[in-house]
Amino acid sequence: MPERAATVKRIFNLYASGGHTFKTLRDLLYEEGHTFRQSQKRFHRSALACILNNRFYIGELHRHGQVYAGRYERLIDQDIFDQCQNILHGRNRRTGNPEFPLAGGLITCAFCEQSMTGERIRRKRKSGGVREHIYYRCANNAPGTNHPTVRWKAHELEQAIVEDLARLSLPTPEMVAWFRLALEDSPADLLSHQRRRAATLAKRKSELVAMQDRLLNAYLAGTVDDDAFKAKTAELMADTARVTEQIDAQGDVDPARGKAVLAVFDWSQKAAKIWRGSNTAVRRQILDSICLNRQVSDVTLVTTKRKPFDFFAERLDLKKSRGDRTP
Numbered sequence: 001m002p003e004r005a006a007t008v009k010r011i012f013n014l015y016a017s018g019g020h021t022f023k024t025l026r027d028l029l030y031e032e033g034h035t036f037r038q039s040q041k042r043f044h045r046s047a048l049a050c051i052l053n054n055r056f057y058i059g060e061l062h063r064h065g066q067v068y069a070g071r072y073e074r075l076i077d078q079d080i081f082d083q084c085q086n087i088l089h090g091r092n093r094r095t096g097n098p099e100f101p102l103a104g105g106l107i108t109c110a111f112c113e114q115s116m117t118g119e120r121i122r123r124k125r126k127s128g129g130v131r132e133h134i135y136y137r138c139a140n141n142a143p144g145t146n147h148p149t150v151r152w153k154a155h156e157l158e159q160a161i162v163e164d165l166a167r168l169s170l171p172t173p174e175m176v177a178w179f180r181l182a183l184e185d186s187p188a189d190l191l192s193h194q195r196r197r198a199a200t201l202a203k204r205k206s207e208l209v210a211m212q213d214r215l216l217n218a219y220l221a222g223t224v225d226d227d228a229f230k231a232k233t234a235e236l237m238a239d240t241a242r243v244t245e246q247i248d249a250q251g252d253v254d255p256a257r258g259k260a261v262l263a264v265f266d267w268s269q270k271a272a273k274i275w276r277g278s279n280t281a282v283r284r285q286i287l288d289s290i291c292l293n294r295q296v297s298d299v300t301l302v303t304t305k306r307k308p309f310d311f312f313a314e315r316l317d318l319k320k321s322r323g324d325r326t327p
């Protein structure tokens with residue numbers, strides 16, 4: 001049925017965009033006039049899951065444990081199918097409902113690690129009108145008795161994120177300048193350190209070769225017996241192999257690395273500001289690129305920073321606490 005094909009295509013395309021849960025997908029399909037069946041117009045989640053997992057749409061026919069490929073027209077592109085599979089299996093985080101930009105896995109509960117979910121609460125005003133509040137709460141519907149209520153007003157959670165990002169930036173322009181200078185120097189430091197180490201290793205290697213020569217001469221001259229020669233040779237060979245390995249592992253210092261670190265540092269200094277002026281998609285990218293995970297308890301937001309942001313954040317904390325101690 002061509003109509004059916006259009007509906008299936010629409011389901012894959014919408015879901016692949018990453019902007020839908022089964023619920024929002026179901027509602028949108030209904031609004032667009034794609035119905036499940038006459039008696040039940042809206043798609044049930046199991047029907048959606050069944051369609052999104054059906055490899056028949058990418059031209060595979062499974063029969064008796066065998067896969068017959070390529071004999072059927074593909075309704076869905078492999079890329080779109082794979083993208084949907086990634087989302088279904090959580091390999092790709094959904095960008096979620098645009099109404100609740102911080103929901104959909106971006107932030108998780110510190111007590112049970114479930115995603116924070118958004119909710120809209122309407123409250124009647126005394127003056128008559130209705131006021132809507134957006135909250136984020138732990139999505140766990142069966143929290144244990146030790147699980148406190150994890151529920152944040154949207155603007156308070158926003159504020160906590162801005163403060164967390166602001167922790168990356170140094171308090172004064174002088175400190176920023178000093179830190180940049182230190183970063184600019186570090187590749188040069190690294191380079192000279194590596195050169196010294198390379199020279200040490202090369203010297204050690206030539207010493208080992210000379211020792212092997214002397215050992216061989218002593219053996220040929222009859223001043224070292226068979227067993228001692230074999231044992232000593234094995235020892236020297238092992239040492240030489242180890243030093244050679246260390247020389248090979250040294251690698252080169254990439255001067256571009258220094259520039260990249262500086263760029264990241266400069267960006268980190270502005271992260272909170274960029275966040276404030278960005279749309280939802282960019283905000284998600286900012287959080288994803290800076291933090292490995294973000295957890296909220298009933299009172300605090302805790303993030304684990306990625307490298308090198310963890311280093312910046314720790315450095316800054318150190319600075320702060322040092323500053324606090326000075327009278």
Ligand SMILES: [Zn+2]
Pocket residue numbers: 109110111112113114138139140143147150
């Ligand atoms: Zn929870």
